[in-house]
Amino acid sequence: MNLNPIQLFDTESSTFTYILTGPGSNQAVIIDPVDHHWERDLRHLERLGLQLVYVLETHAHADHVTSAGKLRELTGAQAAVPSGCGIAPAELQLNDGDVIRFGDGEEIKVLHTPGHTAGSMSYIWRGNAFTGDTLLIDGCGRTDFQSGSSDALYDSVSAKLFSLPQETRMWPGHDYKGQAVSTIGWEKRHNVRLANRSREDFCKLMSELNLPKPKLIDVAVPANQNLGLPHGA
Incomplete structure (x- = not known):
């Protein structure tokens, strides 16, 4: 059974937020919420009669900047984060192979997929893969800052994500071209940066991107390491 998530979008940063819920329970999980959409996200939960249990x-x-801390305060949900990202206030520090359980037997499997950052995680639920910035539709996250590594990203995608069932639906952390969802099989065959490309070619390609520094990085990373809350909160 392939159950779709609720997919929400932030136009400013082209970030996707996902709400997951299964049959038989009103418990829900949210992935990668954005600070100025916390009210929107709460309205979705309220409208559907859902109780948020994990961020x-x-x-x-x-x-x-994330709204994880705000949502946690307002709903009583627990924050669950990659252990390698320095997000100390979170209740759960996740490691490769962990399983997050919620609802009526729902399970989210945790995959450590470093490369965009050293701690980056992907989450697998009911035939869906939430790949964050590791794997994007016809692309991938940059690897030139924040403990990034092209070598590590190549391994994360080729050895871990591309070995998932080919029909697995792939839900990215961002999209800049109006796309919403792909499949692992399509990306394995067609992804312009990774499909049928050697490690050497991939690392060379990534080293030559010369992307500008993210505008918010100096504000966003420290804020996100405190779940989006002011330091001292």
Whole structure:
């Protein structure tokens, strides 16, 4: 059974937020919420009669501030974050192979997929993969800052994500071209940066991107390491 998440979008940072819920329970999980959409996200939960139990982060983002701390305060949910991202206030520090359980037997499997950042995680639930900034539709996250590594990203995608069932739906952390969802099989065959590309070619390609520094990085990363709350809060 392939159950779709609720997918929400922030136009400013092109960030996707996801709400997951399964049959038989009103418990829900949210992935990568954005600070100025916390009211929108709460309205979705309220409208659907859902109780938020976990707020998940795929990594400490550099392009937007999370609302994880705010949502945790308002709902009583627990924050669950990659252990390698320095997000100390979170209740759960996740490691590769962990399983997050909620609702009526729902399970989210945790995959450590470093490369965009050293701590980056992907989450697998009901035939869906939430890949954060590790794997994007026809692309991937940058690897030139915040403990990034092209070598590590190549391994994360080729050895871990591309080995998932080919029909797995792939839900990215961002999209800049109006796309919403792909499949692992399509990305394995067609992804312009990674499909049928050697490690050497991939690392060379990534080293030559020369992307500008994210505008919010100096604000966003420290804020996100405190779940988006003011330091001292």
